[in-house]
Amino acid sequence: MGRYGMVHSPILPVKEPSKDGRMILIDPLRAYPRCRFPVKTWCHMMTDDPTEDGLEELHSMAEAIGLRRERFQARRGLPHYDLIPCMRGLALLLGAVEVNTLELARRCWRGTCRSSGPNRPSC
Secondary structure, three states: OOHHHEOOOOOOOOOOOOOOOOOEEEOOOEEOOOOOOOOOEEEEEEEOOOOHHHHHHHHHHHHHHOEOHHHOEOOOOOOEEEEOHHHHHHHHHOOOEEOOHHHHHHHHHHHHHHOOOOOOOOO
8 A cells, every 4th residue: 555545556458438428537737735735736536427337437447546445535516536646647548538627517516416316416
């Protein structure tokens, strides 16, 4: 187990996009100079499909780039992982799609609003 919740995993082949249009999305790196963590630059990785299948795909991507599941932030409406720069690069190599932060929030919030179940936010 490495620092910052990372595990070492082999590089996997680039994944084809989901047949049903599901995507893993990543926004640009952003600096957080006042945070209490040693790494002060990171981004967010999310799925635009809040169903169990979509979240499992997100967890699989996180595992493939070396993140432990306990790093998952299950925030209502916008569940995500925070990625440091090297992990962001790996996720992009494995098929994640880069979008701007506004587009990331719009697409992932819209996906959450389409879902049903007890964790569905009021939209």
